[in-house]
Amino acid sequence: MTRQHILIPSKAALCALTAAWGLGLAGPALAATEAAPNWAPASSERLIKLPGSYLKKAVDRDFAKSGLAQALQEAETALRLKHQSLQDIQEAMERADGQVRVDLRHRFLAEKRAYLDLVARQQQLRRKRARTKIRLYERLMRKLGFKRSAMTPQKVALVQKQQAALQRLNATSTRVDTKLFRSSMGKESKYAAAYAVNLAAIERLNAAIKAHPMNDEAKFDTAGMTKEDHLRGLVAAAEAELANLDQEAGILGLMAKLVSLDALALSDDVAGDNAEGDEDGAPNQGLTRAVDLFVTR
Amino acid sequence: MKIRTLIVSAAACAMILPLAVAKAGSLENLERERAMLMQAMLSADLSPKERQGKVTLSRNRLIDLERMVLRDKKLVGHNTPAVRAAFENYDLTFLVHAAVERDRALLDHWMHQVGVSTQSLMNARMGRR
Numbered sequence: 083m084t085r086q087h088i089l090i091p092s093k094a095a096l097c098a099l100t101a102a103w104g105l106g107l108a109g110p111a112l113a114a115t116e117a118a119p120n121w122a123p124a125s126s127e128r129l130i131k132l133p134g135s136y137l138k139k140a141v142d143r144d145f146a147k148s149g150l151a152q153a154l155q156e157a158e159t160a161l162r163l164k165h166q167s168l169q170d171i172q173e174a175m176e177r178a179d180g181q182v183r184v185d186l187r188h189r190f191l192a193e194k195r196a197y198l199d200l201v202a203r204q205q206q207l208r209r210k211r212a213r214t215k216i217r218l219y220e221r222l223m224r225k226l227g228f229k230r231s232a233m234t235p236q237k238v239a240l241v242q243k244q245q246a247a248l249q250r251l252n253a254t255s256t257r258v259d260t261k262l263f264r265s266s267m268g269k270e271s272k273y274a275a276a277y278a279v280n281l282a283a284i285e286r287l288n289a290a291i292k293a294h295p296m297n298d299e300a301k302f303d304t305a306g307m308t309k310e311d312h313l314r315g316l317v318a319a320a321e322a323e324l325a326n327l328d329q330e331a332g333i334l335g336l337m338a339k340l341v342s343l344d345a346l347a348l349s350d351d352v353a354g355d356n357a358e359g360d361e362d363g364a365p366n367q368g369l370t371r372a373v374d375l376f377v378t379r
Numbered sequence: 380m381k382i383r384t385l386i387v388s389a390a391a392c393a394m395i396l397p398l399a400v401a402k403a404g405s406l407e408n409l410e411r412e413r414a415m416l417m418q419a420m421l422s423a424d425l426s427p428k429e430r431q432g433k434v435t436l437s438r439n440r441l442i443d444l445e446r447m448v449l450r451d452k453k454l455v456g457h458n459t460p461a462v463r464a465a466f467e468n469y470d471l472t473f474l475v476h477a478a479v480e481r482d483r484a485l486l487d488h489w490m491h492q493v494g495v496s497t498q499s500l501m502n503a504r505m506g507r508r
Contacts, residue, residue, distance in 0.1 A: 237458045243466040244455055250469060251449045254480045258442060261479055273443040 119153035125221040134312030157204040215320040
């Protein structure tokens with residue numbers, strides 16, 4: 083009798099559970115604000131200078147070191163485990179009968195609710211990551227735009243003259259050396275000697291960078307993608323993730339509704355001493371695959 | 380007389396210019412050395428041997444300084460009057476390289492750039508101001 087009181091909730095208790103479900107949906111949000119894992123990437127000058135593909139890698143690496151990444155990883159692990167335990171309970175329900183089956187149905191409901199809490203938490207973290215990425219990439223685009231607009235026509239003209247002057251120098255420097263150092267003092271200056279040595283070292287390093295397999299700068303050049311194009315692509319990808327999250331939030335809402343209905347059904351079954359269900363389902367992964375666990379009772 | 384005034388005032392300008400580019404670094408050094416070269420070339424107090432020695436020394440220094448200025452990344456897009464003026468006329472600022480490029484002697488090249496040619500000298504007349 084005592085066991086029955088503990089394991090089989092009364093109708094009132096189940097109604098209270100159902101009502102509490104609504105509050106439970108707000109739970110993850112409150113929990114999240116308490117924990118508040120964060121990721122605050124800086125749109126530094128270094129990021130702007132990086133080639134497009136490196137930029138994404140650098141951002142991903144920065145994210146991986148953040149508290150938000152750790153929280154997201156923990157949430158995903160917890161979700162996997164919860165999904166597994168839901169499957170286990172579902173299988174156990176198929177084999178159980180009578181009072182044990184009612185107990186398992188109750189536990190299945192409670193686990194579903196916990197699963198939805200975890201999904202909501204994970205979605206919240208993913209949303210935060212996507213929004214932070216969008217903000218970061220937009221800041222980088224603004225900085226890039228600012229850098230471009232900072233080039234006044236006068237400055238552009240100056241840079242062009244400087245480039246032309248350097249070209250003239252490069253075209254005549256050998257001639258100058260041959261003509262002026264052949265006679266007179268005849269010796270190269272310290273600066274010229276050191277410059278030649280350094281230039282040779284720089285050329286070797288540049289060649290090594292060009293040949294490096296991780297250097298795909300050339301690929302972007304041939305694809306005709308500017309850094310702005312690449313940033314816009316990254317923003318679009320983050321926006322797509324947000325759109326997916328909106329859709330998944332809809333799925334989560336429907337799952338929550340089904341859990342509420344399941345709780346009501348269980349409450350009716352217990353009250354009418356008519357506990358029965360047709361639980362079945364295949365073990366799946368991911369939110370959409372978990373739908374099977376929710377459409378069955 | 381006019382020509383002499385012109386040469387003296389141009390040399391004075393070349394000497395004064397470093398004051399305006401005090402913060403330009405490599406450019407400042409270039410302007411200073413170039414002013415010294417002009418002074419050595421135009422000074423009437425030097426013997427031909429002294430002049431030759433000073434001009435050679437300054438010219439060799441200018442070769443390095445001109446290259447330093449042209450390779451100085453800090454000056455790229457450094458939109459100040461001094462930098463703008465320096466790159467406005469390559470032939471005057473980078474005197475040694477430009478002279479070799481044009482196959483002219485240093486003084487000839489400089490005079491050509493400031494508008495003094497054999498023709499203008501031949502046409503010059505002595506007179507009172």
